[in-house]
Amino acid sequence: MGFSDLLEAVRKQPLDVSIPAQWAQGRASFGGLMAALQYEAMRAKVPADRPVRSLAITFVGPAEPDVPIRFEVEVLREGKAVSQVLGRAVQNGQVVTLVQGSFGASRPSEIEVAAEAAPDLKHWEACQELPYIKGVTPEFMRHLGLRWAVGGYPFSGVKSRHMGGWVRLRDEAEAALTEAHILALVDAWPPALLPYLKKPAAGSTLTWTIEFVQPLLALTTLDWCKYQVEIEHARDGYGHTAAALWSEDGRLIALSRQTVTVFA
Numbered sequence: 001m002g003f004s005d006l007l008e009a010v011r012k013q014p015l016d017v018s019i020p021a022q023w024a025q026g027r028a029s030f031g032g033l034m035a036a037l038q039y040e041a042m043r044a045k046v047p048a049d050r051p052v053r054s055l056a057i058t059f060v061g062p063a064e065p066d067v068p069i070r071f072e073v074e075v076l077r078e079g080k081a082v083s084q085v086l087g088r089a090v091q092n093g094q095v096v097t098l099v100q101g102s103f104g105a106s107r108p109s110e111i112e113v114a115a116e117a118a119p120d121l122k123h124w125e126a127c128q129e130l131p132y133i134k135g136v137t138p139e140f141m142r143h144l145g146l147r148w149a150v151g152g153y154p155f156s157g158v159k160s161r162h163m164g165g166w167v168r169l170r171d172e173a174e175a176a177l178t179e180a181h182i183l184a185l186v187d188a189w190p191p192a193l194l195p196y197l198k199k200p201a202a203g204s205t206l207t208w209t210i211e212f213v214q215p216l217l218a219l220t221t222l223d224w225c226k227y228q229v230e231i232e233h234a235r236d237g238y239g240h241t242a243a244a245l246w247s248e249d250g251r252l253i254a255l256s257r258q259t260v261t262v263f264a
Helices: 003-012 031-043 139-143 179-187
Strands: 052-059 070-078 082-091 094-104 144-150 162-169 203-212 225-235 238-246 252-262
Touching: 003 031, 003 179, 031 052, 031 070, 031 082, 031 094, 031 179, 031 203, 139 144, 162 179, 179 203, 179 225, 179 238, 179 252, 225 252
Parallel strands: none
Antiparallel strands: 052 094, 052 203, 070 082, 082 094, 144 162, 162 225, 203 252, 225 238, 238 252
16 A cells, blocks of 8 residues: 555544554554554544644554554643644554644744755765665565765765655655655655664654744645755654654745653
8 A cells, every 4th residue: 555545544534454464663653654544534623724834742552453452532622723633553452643633723923033044965866775675674665765965874884964855755646746755755664763873773762843824835745855864863762853844945844852762
């Protein structure tokens, strides 16, 4: 099943969705997909004129591939402009992912501050794409294209605070780029600490906060987007990183922060 197929599945039956093994990330399902599916279930419970402003995601435990998952939703509060929503992905009776979302309608404001400039990256055609190699790269990488422009590959021994390049979905029919797609694009990148290592070790996201610039840009799933992450601090097996996603022409799409764990 492709990304769009899984989104459609959770829209139709959010209480019974199985993620195929081809979307695995080690023993778990790809976190960006888990967040996207939970978001889709939450989106259906909120008025259409309230776009998502931020999501706070906690990966409580690994979601096993090919095992049914219930994407539960609870509306915590409906205010005049903002809806606060809690999503729980439950598998085998255990919560595996928690998502707290803030959805808010636009309002008139005297304040407008432009985003900082996007990084100047080599064109994607001049960047090497990380290949999908069965048994080497995570299974979900067959569905996403990453082209490196900044920093080193995982386990390359490159000690840089920055990592990034270009990203888009592979083999998807052209469609409007939504927040669900953006979640997959941002989380497709490996933890920024992994290039510091010279041999493979496990690493994963513990918590993740992502903020969306609304209204979304009129982009499609065929467009390459710029991504760059910075390590702000790392110690004792935990790292704190800040990242952003931009359109090809440098317009900000989303801001992201993650606490990541590395077992090395």
